[in-house]
Amino acid sequence: MAAGSGSLMWFRKGLRIHDNxxxxxxxxxxxxxxxxxxxxxxxxxxxxxxxxxxSTRAGINRIRFxxxxxxxxxxxxxxxxxxxxxxxGEPSQVLTHCLKEWNVKKLCFEYDTEPYYQxxxxxxxxxxxxxxxxxxxxxxxxxxxxxxxxxxxxxxxPRSYQSFLKLAGEPSWVSSPLSIRVSSLPPVGDVGxxxxxxxxxxxxxxxxxxxxxxxxxxxxxxxxALKRMTESLSNKxxxxxxEKPKGDPSAYLKPATTVLSPYLKFGCLSSRYFYQCLxxxxxxxxxxxxxxxxxxxxLLWRDFFYTVAFGTPNFAQMKGxxxxxxxxxxxxxxxxxxxxxxxxGYPWIDAIMVQLRKWGxxxxxxxxxxxxxxxxxxxxxxxxxxxxxxERLLIDSDWAINNGNWLWLSCSSFFYQYNRIYSPISxxxxxxxxxxxxxxxxxxxxxxxxxxxxxxxTAPLSIQTKAKCIIGRDYPKPG
DNA sequence: CAGGCGTTGCTGGA
DNA sequence: TCCAGCAACGCCTG
Numbered sequence: 001m002a003a004g005s006g007s008l009m010w011f012r013k014g015l016r017i018h019d020n021x022x023x024x025x026x027x028x029x030x031x032x033x034x035x036x037x038x039x040x041x042x043x044x045x046x047x048x049x050x051x052x053x054x055s056t057r058a059g060i061n062r063i064r065f066x067x068x069x070x071x072x073x074x075x076x077x078x079x080x081x082x083x084x085x086x087x088x089g090e091p092s093q094v095l096t097h098c099l100k101e102w103n104v105k106k107l108c109f110e111y112d113t114e115p116y117y118q119x120x121x122x123x124x125x126x127x128x129x130x131x132x133x134x135x136x137x138x139x140x141x142x143x144x145x146x147x148x149x150x151x152x153x154x155x156x157x158p159r160s161y162q163s164f165l166k167l168a169g170e171p172s173w174v175s176s177p178l179s180i181r182v183s184s185l186p187p188v189g190d191v192g193x194x195x196x197x198x199x200x201x202x203x204x205x206x207x208x209x210x211x212x213x214x215x216x217x218x219x220x221x222x223x224x225a226l227k228r229m230t231e232s233l234s235n236k237x238x239x240x241x242x243e244k245p246k247g248d249p250s251a252y253l254k255p256a257t258t259v260l261s262p263y264l265k266f267g268c269l270s271s272r273y274f275y276q277c278l279x280x281x282x283x284x285x286x287x288x289x290x291x292x293x294x295x296x297x298x299l300l301w302r303d304f305f306y307t308v309a310f311g312t313p314n315f316a317q318m319k320g321x322x323x324x325x326x327x328x329x330x331x332x333x334x335x336x337x338x339x340x341x342x343x344x345g346y347p348w349i350d351a352i353m354v355q356l357r358k359w360g361x362x363x364x365x366x367x368x369x370x371x372x373x374x375x376x377x378x379x380x381x382x383x384x385x386x387x388x389x390x391e392r393l394l395i396d397s398d399w400a401i402n403n404g405n406w407l408w409l410s411c412s413s414f415f416y417q418y419n420r421i422y423s424p425i426s427x428x429x430x431x432x433x434x435x436x437x438x439x440x441x442x443x444x445x446x447x448x449x450x451x452x453x454x455x456x457x458t459a460p461l462s463i464q465t466k467a468k469c470i471i472g473r474d475y476p477k478p479g
Numbered sequence: 480c481a482g483g484c485g486t487t488g489c490t491g492g493a
Numbered sequence: 494t495c496c497a498g499c500a501a502c503g504c505c506t507g
Contacts, residue, residue, distance in 0.1 A: 160484095160485075161485085161486075162484090162485080243486085243487090244486060244487065245486055245487025246487080247487085291486085292485095292486040292487095293486050293487080294486095297486075298486095301486080364487080365487065368487075372488095414485095415485080415486095416485095417485080417488085419488080419489095420487095420488040420489085421488065421489080422487095422488065422489095423488075423489070426488095426489075426490090427488080427489090
């Protein structure tokens with residue numbers, strides 16, 4: 001096939017050109033480079049039996065976000081003289097076939113700490129080394145290498161944020177420039193018999209009858225990520241004074257946070273580049289907030305959860321998880337379904353669940369409210385059940401962070417002050433006394449007077465009639 | 480092994 | 494807006 005040396009750049013996360021060491025290495029000294037993304041049926045196969053449109057593991061919002069990110073990646077590759085090759089199938093089989101067919105000498109992909117990729121990458125690496133192919137798999141998804149932190153701590157991950165900070169220190173790369181701009185890439189070689197396609201549409205993937213009436217307002221892709229980051233960082237005052245717990249969870253027209261999490265999840269934005277840019281802002285202001293509440297602190301939380309998740313066997317479950325408190329949760333499918341389908345009868349809780357379903361994103365504190373409500377706060381349903389719903393519906397769904405936060409909120413690990421419960425009535429009222437957030441996501445309650453919007457079951461029947469919302473008929477009464 | 484402390488609770492009072 | 498009181502867990506440090 002290709003004379004000289006060819007390389008294969010395998011994209012999974014890390015859907016970006018900037019600060020992408022695997023891409024840089026793949027392009028260096030190669031006469032051909034094959035940039036590949038594999039549509040993995042494990043994640044992408046439509047599942048009509050799921051509780052909302054999408055696949056078994058991802059709702060349509062996240063699948064759409066991924067496809068948008070791939071389209072943008074393809075465009076950015078094309079500007080550099082390359083393009084994205086999309087293939088379908090079980091990734092290790094597809095990869096093995098491509099490696100054989102294209103006769104490449106180098107296989108490059110970003111290191112991934114999730115169990116699914118740990119197993120997958122093992123099999124791909126095994127094949128590559130048996131075939132004499134060089135494998136380059138750098139850590140570039142997080143600020144630190146989780147394995148380094150664990151080693152520094154004597155083999156086990158730190159279990160508190162403060163001890164994590166001490167172990168981590170400043171990232172080694174922080175003062176040296178990251179590779180942000182790429183001027184050109186090697187051309188794509190002959191694809192031979194491999195079935196290469198363009199980035200598919202939702203319809204081509206088999207998502208035909210999307211009955212969802214409102215889709216996420218957040219568009220995927222590296223270009224959008226960089227634009228969004230630049231906009232957020234341009235408000236230096238806001239950046240310098242950012243305190244996560246002071247954000248307003250009911251703000252939806254202009255969210256109280258950056259909403260960069262979905263871009264970090266897919267690697268459309270490099271967390272390291274974000275960190276460096278943030279440092280640049282901090283340098284130019286008199287004073288700024290600090291971890292854990294600062295904006296930079298949020299990136300460190302991300303690394304904290306990646307580190308604990310990587311170093312904890314059975315992290316994503318209660319049983320066999322050494323850091324998880326063993327709690328006799330109930331297994332009530334009806335309570336779970338009411339929570340999942342926004343039918344608890346508490347407008348604040350239900351509105352958040354509707355935002356999750358429609359947007360695939362809610363404010364961090366809103367997530368806390370519904371997670372607390374499902375588990376230790378009210379329903380006492382197993383955190384793994386809530387985790388599954390979030391994992392599927394969130395566009396920023398991240399294995400380590402999602403599981404970590406469910407462990408946190410259910411008081412199973414990291415946090416144990418179980419008497420601190422978010423009130424499903426008064427917590428939201430503090431921020432949004434008129435209930436604008438509820439009215440937007442639960443329009444059935446849009447004419448309910450302010451004084452009853454958080455507790456509509458207390459409204460006299462005459463008021464309910466006037467508001468065209470009878471509790472128990474048009475909107476549920478709390479169980 | 481005891482004491483300090485922990486990103487983001489709630490209510491009620493000043 | 495800030496505080497005390499509530500009741501009280503378990504990790505980390507010395």
